[in-house]
Amino acid sequence: xxxxxxxxxxxxxxxxxxxxxxxxxxxxxxxxxxxxxxxxxxxxxxxxxxxxxxxxxxxxxxxxxxxxxxxxxxxxxxxxxxxxxxxxxxxxxxxxxxxxxxxxxxxxxxxxxxxxxxxxxxxxxxxxxxxxxxxxxxxxxxxxxxxxxxxxxxxxxxxxxxx
Numbered sequence: 019x020x021x022x023x024x025x026x027x028x029x030x031x032x033x034x035x036x037x038x039x040x041x042x043x044x045x046x047x048x049x050x051x052x053x054x055x056x057x058x059x060x061x062x063x064x065x066x067x068x069x070x071x072x073x074x075x076x077x078x079x080x081x082x083x084x085x086x087x088x089x090x091x092x093x094x095x096x097x098x099x100x101x102x103x104x105x106x107x108x109x110x111x112x113x114x115x116x117x118x119x120x121x122x123x124x125x126x127x128x129x130x131x132x133x134x135x136x137x138x139x140x141x142x143x144x145x146x147x148x149x150x151x152x153x154x155x156x157x158x159x160x161x162x163x164x165x166x167x168x169x170x171x172x173x174x175x176x177x178x179x180x181x
Contacts, residue, residue: 025154035078035117036066042122042180043115044069064109072112075105080116080125084168086175087116088137090146093159098151104161106137124178125168133174140170 036055044051044067052068054060060068067074079087089104109129116125127133144164151160168175 022151022153022158025152028152032076032078034119035115036076038078038117038119038122039067039074039076039115039124043124043178046180062108063111064105065111073110074113074115075109075111075129077114077116078119080118080123082118082121082123085165086125086127086168086171087163087165088141089149089161089163090141091162094146094148094162095151095160098158098160102159104163106134122179125175126178127171127175133171136171136174137166140166143170 036053040051040053043049049069049071053066054068055066060066064075065073066076077087088106090106092102092104092108093099094101111129114127114129116127117123141164144166146162146164149161149163151158
């Protein structure tokens with residue numbers, strides 16, 4: 019069905035961003051890290067990499083359009099089970115990195131309490147968008163997100179691209 023996606027396929031879609039971050043940022047700057055992308059303990063708190071200076075969550079959904087996508091609900095469709103919050107509310111990472119697979123541009127957002135509070139104030143300016151239904155081992159859920167203009171977050175992000 020075209021309104022459904024396979025969970026394992028969505029995981030594969032994120033891998034290129036993790037590789038770009040590792041190669042263009044961590045390795046390029048000589049930062050020692052631990053890749054915890056496959057570790058369930060860190061998947062629960064949405065963290066992909068650990069370093070001495072912080073933890074990082076990679077989102078491979080930046081389209082070079084000065085917008086970022088914030089997932090508020092892992093499941094917002096009661097038809098598929100209890101409503102559950104998305105990575106924005108679950109992540110324990112210090113830094114969110116939104117990555118473009120096309121240009122390898124990265125948007126760095128320090129995931130601070132100040133940023134979270136600012137987002138809560140701004141989010142009502144943006145529509146909550148239901149995602150395609152996700153299927154994994156016969157289970158279904160439907161996440162929901164908002165597309166946020168970076169201009170609304172001036173002072174809360176920086177751009178990085180290895181040249």
